[in-house]
Amino acid sequence: MRRDLASLQATTFDVIVIGGGISGACIAYDASLRGLSVALIERGDFGAETSAASSKLLHGGIRYLQQARIDKVRESASERAHLQRLAPHLTHWVPFLIPTHPGLRRGRPLLQAGMAAYELLTKTANRRITDPAKRVPAGQYLDRAALAKRAPALVERPDVTGAQVLYESHLHSSERMTLAFIKSAVRHGAAVANYAPATRLLQSGGRLEGVTATDALTGASLDVRGRVLVNAAGPWLADLNDQLTLGALSRPVTGFSRGAHIITRPLLDQFAVALPTARKASTLVDRGGRHIFIIPWRGLSLIGTSDRPHTGGLERIVPDEKDVAGLLADVAAALPSVALTRRDVRHAFAGLYPLTAGDLSPDVYQGSGDFQIIDHGRAGGVEGAVSALGAKYTTARRLGERATDLACAKLGRTGVVSRTTTTPLVGGDIDDLGSFTAEAVARHAPRLDPPAVRHLIRHYGTEADAVVDAATGSPTGLAPLATTRPSLEAEVTFAVDREMAVTLDDVVFRRTGLGTIGHPGDACLRRCATLMADRLGWSADETDRQLRTTAGRFLGGPA
Template sequence: MKRDIEAIAGGDFDLLIIGGGITGACLAWDAANRGLSVALVEKDDFGSATSSASSKLLHGGIRYLQQGRIGKVRESAFERVYFQRIAPHLSRYVPFLVPCYPTLAKSSLALRAAMLLYHWICIGQNRWLDDPSKRVPDWRMLSRQEVAETLPGFDTRKITGAALFHESHMENSERMTLAFVTGAAAMGAVTANYVQAEGFRVRQNRVAGIEATDRLTGDSFEISARCTINAAGPWIPMLNGQLRTDTIVTAFSKGAHIVTPAVTDRVAVALTTDKQNQAIINRGGRHVFIIPWRGHSLIGTTYDAYQGELEDVRPTEADIEELIGDINSAAGSVLLKREHVKYAYAGIYPLIDDEINTRVYQGTGEYQVVDHMEKERIEGLVTVFGAKFTTARLLAEKALNRISPKFEKPLRPCVTRMRSLPCGEIEDLEAFRREMIRKYDSLLTDETIDHLVKLYGTETDGVVTLVERDPRGAERLSREHPDIEAQIVYAVEAEMAVHLDDVIFRRTGLGTLGYPGNEAVERCADIMSERLGWDPARRKEEIERLNAYYDYAGR
């Protein structure tokens, strides 16, 4: 995948997509598969904003059960399964433990009934999967003693038992987004990061594309398209507002997460807080999750109204202290202290409620497709508002089905439910992992190969080819991380990485467990300098840009 500004500036496309988060990426993948000529632009790096700031769950919709939204439960459960089929290497099932308490709403009886209903709603989901390791495992109830043994350090005296079910958790959500972008590019889409949409090109009440700026060079140009989709998430109002169209978004909330040393061993825990949520059947307050992730715990999320600049979203000390307090309060013991926090991140989530209550969680999971020809008689503009990572593929399918009459040619049927992403063409994940180890055991350690398979899937071959070309590529970037030098070269040559933080945060996972250390940062900067021709001043700027990500509360 190459960044070709000449192709995107000189092209006249069937479909132009603004926004390279998971919604825009899924739209590009689906549209390219249907035979449309597609351009996708993102003002920063792909998947660098809201899509990277979640709990990284492909959740099965059980949270909607409390709200009585049965259709939403089944929708999410099946979409979770489709992700296992199209990109099996990028997620794994994590057992989730939900404690029971003596009160009726939180009792073992109530939770058992809820799990039976959930199981019934989700019947048939595993028939879509041929690989047994990717099928959703069964749920079960735990006794009080089993809970105590599973959660050492927790005060379990008031707990009467627990439900244990499984959710799908992404190893690297940034690479999941990237997989859809690279897949679209493989199907002929023209994609470019760091291209800013400045405004719409309007001709006789018809949007005919956008005015754009290459943020790397400052060059301005036009992109022409028969239909333009605004899928910019929180930035939707900035563009739509120029035409005085429906901005969709009514407010913003901020959610923060923290990464700590492992609090639980292989089991995620959903703990009830004193924060309010929207539910018909209420087991208490909003939940906070402790999720085992890459040998650490990923903990979140907070929920607060946000009215600041969208470019200035950072976790605050108050966010960090709130999460620590929620965990310790819900666990009944001091599990975390401030010094345990290795990394924190925050994201903006656009809301669409008519009335905003800053004390109540209002993330509904609803998505929208707005054809502005129907609403304001502006042809050629569609806004696609995504709410959850899990349903992004389905949203793209529904959006393209709806706008298909806008194109002069008939569209092919949607195939994204079953067609694997190029990196995910794996029939049996464990057999594939063993084959990669056998194939490359003379070049790399088993640990390194396993790590590459989790990130790259079938594209592991492309990374290892660089090691065969230059054996230095097998060297680890630091003693603390499994990532190797060839990954940095691959990111630059094949994945459109142009900044140091692109590599540290979104092509590898080096930076998402905390500051990766000077050794890794310096080596990555050296490799990118060699490949991209950075002089010492530019190299210094890139390191300073990276370090700004860790300045939220000191490193």
């Protein structure tokens, strides 16, 4: 997958997708699988914004049970199950502890009744997962004594009577899941480009003919022509609709929430935990307000999400010290014994979430789980234009299916059905992940030790061998880039040659996990930049500029 802007101008596409986050990626994949010709352009890098700024969870929908949204429970559980089959190497199950307390509202009987209903509603989805090892493990209830042995920090609060164990699916890298959808679209014929923002609508007689985009790396302009245009630009969708005069959403964006996460020293090794906060949540059954999660992730703790109104611009969304302090205060209130301080924070990231509530309240979580798909031609806007505003990472595949259904209808191609629930993503064609991993460990010994092989499989799945091959001819190609990270030098080469990485940020934050748990060290960043410079022809000045830009993404210096 190389960046080739000429391919975007070589034909008239059936579908043009604007936006390379998880929503746009899923639309491009579904459309290309159905045999449509597809172009996708992204203003920055693929999956670099909201799609990367999540808790990395593929939610099974239990939160919707509190809202009596049975449809959303089933939808979320089904989509979570599909992703276990499409990319089994990118997901794993993490046990969540949901504490119980005295009284009815937050007590054990009501919680376990809810769990029984949830298991009944999601049983069919779980059975569809063909690899038994990827199915949802059975939960259990831990009384106070059992909880004291497994997670003693929780029982230091005298009002905790025990905890229910609920398994959720967690991503080692949400960035690579998004990229897997992009690469899969390309495998099936899509033409894609990062750093190519749409700037102007091409139309004739009231019907669109395509868009003009700008190559952000060179400043060159290019016309991308197509029959149907799908705006899947996430938080930038509404502004882009205005800029291109496409039309409006049925539920307009009324504001944005900035959701932040922090990465800290490990707090709970075996379990994730959902902890109540003072912030309110819109639910029928209130178990203590809006919750934050503490999730074991890559040897550290991932904590979030905060929820603050965002009133600034939409460029470069970064957490500030108020975001960090707020999350630390939430942890201190719920788990004072862990004594988490600012010095324990290794990294932080934030993303924007569009809100559509009519009356926004700064102290109530008002995010929606419902996506929007708008046919602007039928709504008085530009014929051939569609908007697809996603809501949750977990249900993006379903959004892609529905948006492609609409595109097919507009193209007169209604007889072609979606195959995205059964066609594995690039790297994901693995029937038995355990056996596949064991065979790979044996095959690559003694060149790579088992942890290095398992790391490659977690990131690349069946492409792990291709990453190893990228080290051919380099005496250090299979060497780690840092003593504190498992990433190999060959991954940088692979990212540039096969995954359209064109900036140091692309490699450090999205193609590898080098920077997503904190600063990997100056020597590591310098080595990555040198490897990229050799392949991309960067000058010494450009290499230094890339290093300064990437270093500026971290809260502080090397840990």
